[in-house]
Each structure stands twice: as structure tokens, then as C-alpha cells.
Amino acid sequence: MGKGGDMKKDMDRSLKMLSTALEMEEKGRAFYERVVSTCTNSLGKEMFTTLMEDETVHMDRIKKIYESLCGGESWCTWDGSELPHGNLTAIFKKMAKEHGSEIDVETGDLEALDIGIDFEARSVEFYETQLQKATDKLERDFIKEMIVEEKDHYAALE
Incomplete structure (x- = not known):
């Protein structure tokens, strides 16, 4: 197969x-959206609202690149699709420390954390393979x- 065939295969x-x-x-965002309404x-x-918003940024970023590639262009940058916050783990640990004594956790919330951790772990694994x-x-x-x-999402949920 020539170079053109390799390029098509890569594309x-x-x-x-x-x-x-x-x-x-999309599945992650839908999950976090459901959890926000029941948490x-x-x-x-x-935390789940922030994760839901991050998934929306990820979706926008992916769509921008996908449309560029489908339009016959090469990979593009995703300027303007950065996350609007710093390290989530640090942010949530600080909040938990400040408000930890006020927090009651329901069983459903703990199950949602476990599912979210699984979602994020699978995402990391997928991207590492890619x-x-x-x-x-x-x-x-x-x-x-x-x-x-x-990985930041995973650590924030853990």
C-alpha cells in the first residue's frame, strides 16, 4: 500500500x-446530568455539575476536530475549547475540607461516584490505547x- 493508502487508513x-x-x-455527560438531578x-x-460541563467541552472539542477531518483538512487545534478551571482534585479537596462536616452522603451518591470512577477509568484506558x-x-x-x-476527573471522584 502506498503513502496515500496509509494516509487514508490513518484518517x-x-x-x-x-x-x-x-x-x-455523550454517555458520561448524560450520566452526570442524571446524577446532578438526584444528588x-x-x-x-x-462536582457532578463541573464534570458534566467538562464533558460538554470535550464533546465540542471532538466535534470540531471531526468536522475538520471530514472536511478534508488535517488535524486542527481546539483553541477555545479549554476547560474553565484548574485541577479539579485540588478544588474539590479544598471544598470537602471546608465543608466536610456539613456533608451527608446518601447511598445513591456513593454508587454514582463508583460509576463515575469507572467511566473515567475506561476513558483514560481508551485514550491511552489510542x-x-x-x-x-x-x-x-x-x-x-x-x-x-x-485522569483529573478520575482523581476528583476517587
């Missing part, structure tokens, strides 16, 4: 990866950033 792989990533982010404590509600296959520098940069952000 097909990238589009499939982005499609799968978008599905995962009984304010810290949990705030990083091994990525050939384009911007694609690798995108995947590395997604790994960092998903």
Missing part, C-alpha cells in the same frame, strides 16, 4: 477514534490532553 482510524470518543463523552449533597452536586496508534502530532497532543483531563 479512517482517527475518525473512528473520534466517533467512539464522542459516544463516550443530595451540595458538594456532590457541584495514543499508541496516533501518528499525527496534533492528534497525539489532543489525546495526551484528554488523558490528563480524564
Whole structure:
């Protein structure tokens, strides 16, 4: 197979990866949205709201890149699709320390944490696998950033 065939194969792989990533982010967002509506404590509600908003940013980022590739362009940057906060783990640990004695946790909230942790762990695993296959520098940069952000989500939930 010539260079053109390899490029098409890389493009097909990238589009499939982005499609799968978008599905995962949509499921994560839908889950966090449901949890926000049922969560009984304010810290949990705030944490799940932030995660839901982050999944929306991830979806927008993925759609922008997907549309660029489908339009015959190469990988693009995702400027304007950065997360609006710093390290989630540090933010939530500080809040928990400040308000820990006021927090009552329901069983459903704990189950939601476990499910969220599983979602984020699977996302990290997915992106780490995709990083091994990525050939384009911007694609690798995108995947590395997604790994960092998903690991931050995982750590915040843990």
C-alpha cells in the first residue's frame, strides 16, 4: 500500500477514534446530568455539575476536530475549547475540607461516584490505547490532553 493508502487508513482510524470518543463523552455527560438531578449533597452536586460541563467541552472539542477531518483538512487545534478551571482534585479537596462536616452522603451518591470512577477509568484506558496508534502530532497532543483531563476527573471522584 502506498503513502496515500496509509494516509487514508490513518484518517479512517482517527475518525473512528473520534466517533467512539464522542459516544463516550455523550454517555458520561448524560450520566452526570442524571446524577446532578438526584444528588443530595451540595458538594456532590457541584462536582457532578463541573464534570458534566467538562464533558460538554470535550464533546465540542471532538466535534470540531471531526468536522475538520471530514472536511478534508488535517488535524486542527481546539483553541477555545479549554476547560474553565484548574485541577479539579485540588478544588474539590479544598471544598470537602471546608465543608466536610456539613456533608451527608446518601447511598445513591456513593454508587454514582463508583460509576463515575469507572467511566473515567475506561476513558483514560481508551485514550491511552489510542495514543499508541496516533501518528499525527496534533492528534497525539489532543489525546495526551484528554488523558490528563480524564485522569483529573478520575482523581476528583476517587
